[in-house]
Amino acid sequence: MRRLPARRPTIKDIARQAGVSESAVSFALNDRPGVSPATRERVRRVAERLGWQPSAAARALSGEGSATVGLVLARPARTLGVESFFLQLVSGVQEALAVRRLGLLFQVVEDLDAECAVHRRWWAEHRVDGLLVVDPRDQDPRPALLAELALPAVLIGAPGDPGDLSGAVSNLWADDTGAMAAIIGHLHALGHRRIVHIAGLTGLAHTRRRIDSLRSEAQRRGLEETLSVPTDYSDAQGAEATRRVLAMPRPPTAIVYDNDVMAVAGLAVAAQRGLSVPGDLSIVAWDDSILCRNTHPTLTALVRDASAFGRCAAEELIALLDGGPPRQVRRPTPRLTARDSTAAPPVH
Template identity: 70%
Template sequence: MKDIARRAGVSESAVSFALNDRPGVSEVTRDRVRRVAEQLGWRPSTAARALSGEGAATVGLVLARPAATLGVDSFFLQLISGVQEVLAQRQLGLLFQVVEDVAAECAAYRRWWAEHRVDGVLVVDPRRDDPRPGLLDELGLPAVLVGGVPDPDRPARPGFATVWVDDAGAMATVVDHLYALGHRRIVHIAGLEGLAHTERRVRTLRAEAERRGLSEVRSVPTDYSDAEGAAVTRRVLSAQSPPTALVYDNDVMAVAGVAAAASLGFAVPQDVSVVSWEDSALCRMVHPWLTALSRDAVSFGRAAARELVALLDGAGGGTVQVPLPRLIERESVRRSPLPEADSRSAGTPGG
């Protein structure tokens, strides 16, 4: 500030007023100070801003998932890309941390709040009986719940917003497609238990199966990794009545599943059809190319970041629904290989 004041020929207090958009200086002085500051490469100190109550110019994101699964998860990489795109426009930083569980995530929020490290947070992977919204309310940290479902019985909370996608509708789309092709033995190789979106997909699959009288339809949880995706694939295909269709909760497990099926002598799609919940380049790097649900994860991230920026600007909490994922049909799905009689018996409870 002294350097800027000396070069601009004004007082240090005038520099402070000009750079912090406060009244007390003329527009001519404000412009001169800003030009000098730009020439000197001045940037605001986030530590000083936090101490003065002006905010940290940073938002936080904590991921409570196995760290080994993160590097190959295309959805989160794209989500963060969309988040960063919006934050960069506002010159906001992103503080990112991976932890073991929700308890460690809550501890990170408390620490960040006490140290004035972040102005708000993006909360991912909503859970059953989730303690995080209540904690963030208590701390007074603005937050956006990414992937939550709005509760019509709960009034909107100031400083809290939700960005969500209709997982139930997406699963119904997949089941409709497979059912129309004669598939009656369907296994959903799901993600982590306890996550709200995993439970929505599992419930929808069960409801769709019951509505159609399908007895050989089920979900099997995993940790999202290629290793567990392959292991579960081998297990379900080794059963006495193996499924004719497999639905994977991410692209990595789907690709691993194709290889695991081949190791057991199952050809895709002649013997078993494969659907990936996430579409990515991986789905087009395996033979055959994988039928997949396509959603714009980058736009999802942008929407979440825009909602958080709006909260930081003083807007009230809201709810934003992103478009329903679209099923991209490729070569990994075809009609069920079971004879029509076997398909009918598989659709009869106890058959």
């Protein structure tokens, strides 16, 4: 595949090749008086040859249009409508963008290759002026692509390899390792020794960190019967994973779910099997939501403001669009809120 140039052509490039000042280029391209017809024509020919187009950000500043931020999500589309975290995240993003009258271009694709292709197409077509990038992976190809395209971007979530970040890329993240440690500490203090983690998608950097944190905490606390089971985050796979682990010869006394939807599905499976929550089984949801607060029993969950997380990500990208430097921004670790779904394990 042909590699794109490292950056878009600028007014400075046009001025250098046309042999005029940058202000003359601006006058010529914006049909303003101050340059001769011959200079105007020469500048336009150079701009066309270089493939220059006015950026949406520039059009927004001049009142001729609005800048646009791109967000591509490489996840199974069927899982998005029920996952409250991303709905709240996008809501927060949109709230911050609306203050500056910026648009959001959103697309769902099947995999990372398709996401990278969309980023390249948007760059080539001048569709977006910056990108929000979610779900960092191990061996993630996107940081290198973002550096190549030189598009301002914010990576939401700690990268698999922090050394991958370069160029105009900021990073916004929270401590998944510490959050899992808090969950295991809570369950261990209640007396649980058999703990299962119904995890999300494999390959995601935050999934690996949660799994690694579970293993580390289990080793530190002498817990020999812990397990992580990957899923696609859906209620269907969350329920199926719950059935499998509850059918083990020594089933868990506590299950940690990587989102609220799977936790509610697991609660239903426990009820179907005649298990009491929390009498026979304790349940923890990674992300709090109205679902967790309105089930019976209410679900112990990690509480964080996903809308505020989205607003912060959009504000960091706006700062880059305004010419600010890339930043590493750590958000507060999600807070574990104990509710009715966790208690001491049954005594056998």
